[in-house]
Each structure stands twice: as structure tokens, then as C-alpha cells.
Amino acid sequence: MDSTEEKNDSTKEKNDNYKDDLLLRVGLNDNKAGMEGLDKEKINKIIMEATKGSRFYGNELKKEKQVNQRIENMMQQKAQITSQQLRKAQLQVDRFAMELEHSRDLSNTIVHIDMDAFYAAVEMRDNPELKDKPIAVGSVSMLSTSNYHARRFGVRAAMPGFIAKRLCPQLIIVPPNFDKYRAVSREVKEILADYDPNFMAMSLDEAYVNITKHLEERQNWPEDKRKYFIKTGNSLENDKPGKEVNKLREQERSISPLLFEDSPPDLQSPGNPFQVNFEELNNLQILQNSIVFGTSAEEVVKEMRFRIEQKTTLTASAGIAPNTMLAKVCSDKNKPNGQYQILPNRQAVMDFIKDLPIRKVSGIGKVTEKMLKALGIITCTELYQQRALLSLLFSETSWHYFLHISLGLGSTQLARTFSEISKAEEQYSLCQELCSELAQDLQKEGLKGRTVTIKLKNVNFEVKTRASTVSSVVSTAEEIFAIAKELLRTEIDADFPHPLRLRLMGVRLSGFPNEEEKKCQQRSIIGFLQPGNQALSATRCIPEKTDKDQFLKPLEMSHKKSFFDKKRSERNWSYQDTFKCETVDKQSLQTSQFFHVLKKRMSENLETLENSDNCHIFTCPVCFREQRSISLEAFNKHVDACLDGPSVSGNSKMSSRSHASSTEVNEKENVHDSVSVCEKQDYETHQKNTEITSVDSVDLAETTGNPSNTEGVDALSNKHSEEECSSLPSKSFNMEHCPQNCCAVSLENEDVASLGRKEPLQPYLYEVISDQVLVCPVCNLEQKTSDLTLFNVHVDVCLNKGIIQELRKDKVNPVNQPKESTTSTDNSGKIQKIGTKANRPGLMTKYSASKKTKPNSPKHTLDIFFK
DNA sequence: GCGGATCAC
């Protein structure tokens, strides 16, 4: 609702001290206080007087201190970052940025519709006495929204009513009437559904509409289909409380066709292209009673807004853009009662983004704004310029998110909704369908789990999740459904005799047992040897192409790893899961107990393996030789020997080769293959939203082989091939066909020198990367050559020399501040990824699967959601 | 796993 607009307004200014923060928080706006209201100083004063000394104030101060502490930590970490680290990060981030750029999708037309001051507008509409008076909807303790009149006095959403009253004694506070708002909202949604049956309602007054398809069809529509009759003038005034407002009165008025003609888009904004207030229209000399809208996106949205106003007598603002993130920002641009479009070309997007304050972006809140401001970042341009630094200071989720924003990227698809399902039979049936889909995906990923969760969202958008854990793993549709059915039945019974009125259902499986993990852990444990599985990591984000704006699994990477290794792994193993190693490493590497932990970890794994009936063949994670039918003790000894032996130091070579293998394999396709489940959205009957962001048992990402033992790798690879991947072309790596996703180890004799040999990064966006200085991440020496191939060779050679020592020495995690006498990481300098998927439409789609990052707990869930 | 922090409405 309009609280968003108010909040955005309220934070246009950046203030460091609490007082200003508070004033901003409660919604003061420097330029809204006009002659009729109060000036800014007065408003501030009143708010402070009402606030100071209160418990609330004390708590605000406390919270502010915490944030300041976080910022301080962050600045300390920043101070420790070396220029070399920054350069490395730059390369890494830029490569990722390039990939994002390649995946940019401008083919969708997303509209964000936002009703103006919704609750207040409804109240005013239904009670003309309130018109021209300052009103707010809410209570003495909290206001939901206020009308524009009241805003001139500094009265805003999320402000306590008693303070608002002090600001504006004549303020009328209307208690909310949600039933009424819901009814109006439904009317609006009915209109939106005409343009996109799968539109995504974010709340009663906000929705995203993907009009891409509608636009296509519309091109061939005759005028008749784009013609609307105009309701009589003065309807706003004529509508009395309780009066039916939706009757279309056929009075003979018309609109100047010029106002609505298709116009060159670049003629639109930044002014309001649609400043047509229908009240004003009524004053025009209108000769006809109908209006024909054009076929452009702009016209479609004008039509939508026209229809909304005709039907509800309420105005809406809208943003039109190639993705949700941008559309949302756009809808704020010409509010109230306006619209704004970003044309679907890169330049237009970049121009728009250029000076955009990051705070305008959904998902960047007060705290993030403040933290970034401490780094000198206020606009999106600055966000982009500091990308390397951000990647070192923030979690991968966060900096990926930032990068998306600074590139003007966001979701291009909306989560799907289905129309209400109230019949129990249909609900069971849908549930069963979901279970089948889930089972297929599980099979594809080779997963079984013990916890089945259903998620239900009713027509009022209330969400419930109910879970049940069983003693043994399940994976088939029947098994899952048996459990899910009971959960659903409980919910249906609970509401009896009323039906469950659902608009979303989801089924999730989690609690993947250790066998799955261990299998892979066994093979991947050597990944610990890889420089830098710990600490900082980079999430692999599947760029939005079809529906996948969701982050896929984090791919652990380290700033300590060779840039090229990182790149290789990033590119090749985007879909692999190495975090299992990672969490442990955070501790282990920091205490330099590398091998100790490695061994410990292995024995833990092996203990589990011991309990597993089907695991009698051990593959040494160091030499990669299979150890058949030996006792655990013997195997441990073997591993110890391997670890203590000289072979370890060479593992990186294999690493290079391993990474090499699929670098040249069309990685995008691989990624898409692996997430193909995410694309199953087109269902005739129920639109579904299937998302999988995690793949369990995928640990080989950083697996390295013993360089002196290539056949070890080959052996494993072959074994793998035979067992699981026989159908795969030798050089292609298709996750979909490899349940364990460990086929990645099957390496071909790819030319190592061709690794990472992509073109040097192109100058990008606002910043030109001039003369790259290639610094070997291992020896830290600058390499004269600018030839990436030669440089790679150097790095590989370097790695072969003393990777372990380097690994320790070079291990720097700017983010993690060592805590005194503890091995845990201190992430106070990080920020978590902020906002929810639902709330950050710019980047995420809804209900992507979650993944935990604890080594010994279920790490993945596999979700299937229909929305 | 849970709770705190953050964000959005």
C-alpha cells in the first residue's frame, strides 16, 4: 500500500544521527510540507517532543547503536582489504556481472500497479465529508496510511496516531475496514486478471502484472475490443457513502483522443504521461462516451488504470518495465495517479538506474542504506562502482543482490497464482499432483527425504505450513502424498464446516538423510584442500531467463582461491553444492588445523558410511583411488598416508583440469538443464510454480584430484560414467542425467590452457576496467604478461608448488573477523540478504527452495509450489 | 532449529 511510497519518501534524506533517522522513519519528507501544512522543522520538533524519553525512543537508540557497530566492524574489515584482494575480487565480480549481462532479458513487459493512498482513498470515496480533510486510517497507536492532505502535516503511514494528532489536530483518524478494502481490491484484481490471469498480488493494493502475452494478442485486436465507455463525470463527488460505486453511468462524455493516442514512448515521461485525472476529463469538452486505447504497453496500462478508476473511483499508479524490480520503482515515480515506463532496451534501463538512490529499490531498507552509505554508496551507479568491495564485505547473497540492482536486473516472471480452490477433492487432487511433480524432481536429483511440508495460502493471503517427519526416507509420489494428504486433511478438518479457500499450495521435502550427503562428502572432502572453500562465498545466481530469478544454490568460493579456480568452479559448478565442506572449513581453516579437521571430518563421514549398508567401496578423497572392501581402519590409514604424503600439494593441478573440463561445455545450458524443473510453469489446468534451488548430494564442485594420479580421477570418472552417466557425451555434463551430480569429475583431456581463457572483461557500465594487472593469487606477484593463457599456466604452476602453505598464508576473509578465542566466524560486518523474496520482487521469485548451511542438518529442501 | 535482524505491506 502507500506506506511504501511514504517510506520511500521518508528516506530520501540520509541522516546519521538518531533524531533525523527517527524523523525520517516516521515519515517526514522535506518537500511535502507545504504552505497548508507544517514546515519541516516544526514537524521534526513535534515528533521529537512526543518521542523523546519514551521506551520506544530508548529502543530506537539501542537499535541504532547496533547498526553503528555493524558499520564500524564493516569499516574495519574494509581497512584490512589489500589492493590485491580488491583486484581479485574485481575480476571475479566482473565475470559474474558479465554473465548476468548476457542473461539480461528485456522481452517481458511487467507492470506494477499501486493504488494511491489506498485505505484512505476508499474511506474518502465512501464518505465525501472526508474529502478535503486530512484523514488517516488506523488507530491512536498506529496509522496504516494517510491521505495527501494529511501528509502535508507530516502525517504518514507507520506513525502513531497520537503523534499524528499533535502534528495535525484536525486530523480525522478512521478505523480500518479491511473487509471493504478487500472488496475493492477484488474489483481491481478482476481487471488485472484480464491482462494477466497469473498476475501476482502483493497485497490489497499492489500487484505485478505481466502483460507480455496480452500485448502480443492485443496487436491484432480491433478497436472495439479496446473501447471503453466512460462513466459520467463528477462521479467522485456523486458517490455517497455506501452507495454502489461501480455502476457505469452512460452519460455522454468523452475524452480527447489525443490524450490517449499511442505516442512515441520517449515522449512519455519523465513527466507524467498520463496525468489524466478523470475528474479533469469530465471538464473537457467530450463529445463521445467512449474511448479507444491503443496497443502499446503504455496504452494498456492507461486502460488498466482507466478501468480501475471507472470501476472503483480510485486512482492507481503504475510502473512499466522489463522486470519487477524496475517496475516497482517506476510505479513510484509519478505517483499519485500516474505511470512511468522504462523502455525495454538496455540503455533506457541504465539511464534510469544511473542516479537512482538505492533506497528506492524494494529490498534496500533503512539499515542497508545506512551501511552502504558508509561506503559512499547512495546511488545505483555507486553501487556498481563499489561492486568488488561489496563482494568482500557482504555475504554472497547480498552482493549478488546488489549487483543485480546495479545492473537493473530483476525478475521477469511472476509467481503464478491459481484461482481459488475450495473443494476438498480438488485440493487433494492438486496435492497429489504436486507430490508427483516433487517425486519426479527428487528422482532426478536422486534424493530422498524424511520431512514433508505442505504450505497453504488462503484467499486472504494467510500462509500456513504444516510439516510431518517420518522415520524413514520417502521419495515416491505415493509416499509423499500419503503424508501430505494427512497434513492437508488436518487443515481441512480444522476449518470444517467451512471449506479451505486456497490460492496457493506447496509441497516440500526436506530432511535429506546423511547417506546422500555422505556419499558426496566422501568424494568431495578433498574439496577442503582447495584453497578457500571457507568463508566468503559466492552464490551462483541463475540469471533470469525464463522464470528463474531465484538464486540457486550458493556456490562456495573463496577469495583465497585462485581467481581462475574460482571462475572455473563458479562457471562449472554453479549447480553444485560445496557448502557442506564450507561450514566446517570456516572453523578449521581459521585455526589452521587444516588436515586435522580434514581427517576428522572424514572420519565423521566414514562413520556414517560405516552405518550405511550400501557403501563398501571407498574412494580416497585424496588420491581418488577406489579402496575396495577394506576396513574403515585400513581406509583411514590409507587416507592418512595420502594426506601426509607429498601428493597433496599437487591437488590443484587436477583441480585445474577438473575445472577445465566443463568450462568450455556450454555452461549456461548446463545450468539450465539442472534447473529445468524450475521451468515447468505452463500448466493448462493449474498454473504452477516449481522451483528448486537446491540440489543435494552435489559436492564435487571443488573436488580435486591428485595430480600425480590422474588415473585415480579417471577411475572414479569411469565408474561414475558406467553407473550413472553412460549416456552422457564425454564432454558434456548434464546434471539432469546425473542424479549425483558428480559426473563433473569425468574429465576429458581438455586443454588446460584453454581455461578461463575467455576474453578479458569488457569495460562495463559506468566504469572502465583499465589495464588489468594480473596478479597471481598464489604467489601474489604481478605477472607481466597480459595473456590470460600464460597467466593461467603460471597460476597452475604456482598452485602446484605450495598450495597448502599459500592457502594458509593467503587465507583472508575480510568479512570474518576473528573473534577472540573462538573459531566461529563473526559476521557482524556482513549483512544478511535482506527482504523476502516476496518483498523483493526485483530479484527473487517466490518460494524458491531454501537451503540450510549447517553441515549436519538437512541442508536442502526441495519444493514444489503452485501459486 | 531457533531467534534476532531486516524488510515489506
Added chain:
DNA sequence: TATGGTGATCCGC
């Protein structure tokens, strides 16, 4: 006098 309620995610513990 007095500063919401809920849902969602990330992250550290």
C-alpha cells in the same frame, strides 16, 4: 498514556 502485526529471508549461534 502511547509507536502494529504478520510473513518472509538470511544468518549466527
